[in-house]
Amino acid sequence: MDQTILLHWVEFAVRWLHVITAIAWIGSSFYFIALDLGLRRDPKPASGADGDEWQVHGGGFYHIQKYMVAPAEMPDHLVWFKWESYATWLSGVALLAVVYWLGAELFLIDYNVMDLTTWQAVLISAGSLIVGWVIYDLLCKSPLGQNPTALMLLLFLLLVVMAWGYTQVFSGRAALLHLGAFTATIMTANVAMIIIPNQKIVVRDLKAGRTPDAKYGQIAKLRSTHNNYLTLPVIFLMLSNHYPLAFASEYNWIIASLVFLMGVTIRHFFNTMHAKGDMLWWTWGATAAIFVAIVWLSILPLSRDEPLEEARLSPVSERFAAHAEFGDVANIVLGRCSMCHGAEVYWDGIATAPRGVYLDSDAAIAANARAIYLQSGVTHAMPPGNLSFMEETERAAIRNWYRSVTGGAL
Template sequence: MYDLAVMGEWLEFAVRWLHVITAVAWIGSSFYFIALDLGLRKSPDLPPGAYGEEWQVHGGGFYHIQKYLVAPERLPDHLIWFKWESYATWLSGFALLVLVYYLGAEFYLVDPNVLDIPVWQAVGISLASLGFGWVAYDAICKSRFGDDNTRLMILLYVILVAMAWGYTQVFSGRAALLHLGAFTATIMSANVFLIIIPNQKIVVADLRAGRVPDAKYGRIAKQRSTHNNYLTLPVLFLMLSNHYPLAFASEYNWLIAALVFLMGVTIRHWFNTRHAGRGNPYWTWGATTILFLIIMWLSTAPMFHQRDAAATPEGAAQRFAAAEGFDEVHQIVTGRCSMCHAAEPVWQGLHWAPKGVVLETEADIARAARDIYMQAGLTHAMPPANLSWMEPAERAAIVRWYRAATNPG
């Protein structure tokens, strides 16, 4: 049993590592080509059919790049396709979703305090929502409504906000934001798999058959690629959010997610404008900062009004152990948390303390004061899905104790 547990842990590690590697490759190539596309310049000596060119320097050499909106007169034999980065990112991400959230649904997916449903229903809703996202998005893009890209992006934003709220009504806060990221990433990867690459293959087939390719396929691919460009940064935030309870365990987690999508637009607008040589829209820096400050406020509203501990962990531990309310908190933590956070966990299926955090002794609890406050007092991230039924009064006691220690007198 222990060996199987170790193998499972390393399998999750390997899949997560693969997911990060492929995501870096996909995002890197996506950002590069958007920057390249925006930086293209007209030149009087461009070959027939060429839209623009760009000179770049890297790695001790110079690159001369030309873009054809449809295709060159002669199709080269050594075409390089950028697609496997996208496919591998989505496949590894879905595998991670299965390993962490489907197989660990009791801890991470289902929260009876949000919606008490069996695991199979939660998994079914998860899968159906990912499929719905692509079908709805693709249908809107292909409709007459999708002819106006600005109008289309506004509607897409409304759908994403609605899904953010909807996910928080079904899943745990951690799973809700993660699923919103998966919902968006599915749209992005499907854009590559079902639209961008097939359209490019149609153009290649026409060229090889001696036909003149239709320019509409390039325009459609460009539209979907632009959408992916603006969605990338919010997806990264949502995928990382499961490590930060102030993002996923807040009462306003769905609104935080909505504002993150706006930050993605402001950040990418600055880069895209710069790459296109249209100036420096520094107002986007201010807008992004304001949005992030609002997110910070929402993450703790209306509870947060104290400063954090400034002492070193060792020095702070003594103060936390001596603070008013520590005896009560010690009882709460040992009763609600230490069945998992122990040198030898007694919770079925756990073979070691999550994240290596042990909360058995008074010293353990005092040293972990800030994490206990963040995870179980200020937010409801722990216990996961509130499996040990921590009461609101107990969370309030943790908050009072922490504030008493960090704001003496």
């Protein structure tokens, strides 16, 4: 089988797994935060529980109790909520490797931002995720850990710095994706390195007949709260590669930073509602104002009439551009695709080039050779509905050009 097609299906399988596990993790996280905040507290509960709640779902009633430290005895059956988080992160790293590490010259490296070799880009990519967790964990374990508000402000500052830093190293698409991976790594490490180990200490104390220390539950709850407020921004960042007005803007790092604020205001509304029953409608006003600022930043560069610079080509792209058949393929793409995939879009209803893919110059066509091959050569995905009437002979020319350069190995 053509290796490019095989890799494409591997990406599909890993992405599908990542989405499924992420839904499971986010669903359980949101549920338990809402449950915890909505518990009815009884100062003298007969059961010794900190609070309880009655819920109805699926035709039945549930009576749920929470013990702030632990029950008097270890229950026979105990469900651990950890594999959703682990599977989400592991599948996310696998997807990062398949798309951005194996395809570094196509998606990770932007030679107009920084001239990196593949191994340098991959090393920065992987290393930044580890460094991020170390810095965050040290902050949480410092005296700032006793001041949740100050800690959250410092965490936000760290995310802003990383947002800017990633855009100085990687392509815009990769920068926002990596900021999401950076944050998700912190979230999963919270589960694997803090929350679950602390819960295991409590379980061991119960089995040994000792009274567990309440501090372990308090530490775990702080990290779980951080995860709760970070979830929505991570979802946005993971989907950002579909929105070039976000990732391809020169203000992409500011946009990403504002997304974190928007996630906090939304979660604060629901968390307060679950905890106190209060409806803080001002948070929606703040969210709307932040979103308007994001939209404004995304279109601000469009108001400036600046000359476009010819993109620098990677070594892989240079091979495509140097091939004897490139001129014919470039003419096909310019005639069938550039009306939408260009600096100026000539199709009603489309504001900017879909997914930030430009096909209006030789350099851009060579840089997107694999996408052109998959979308218009192997399949009929593009042009959509064949609106520009691409002929089968033209699709065959695209296939022959790509395969003659790579042998289908890229």
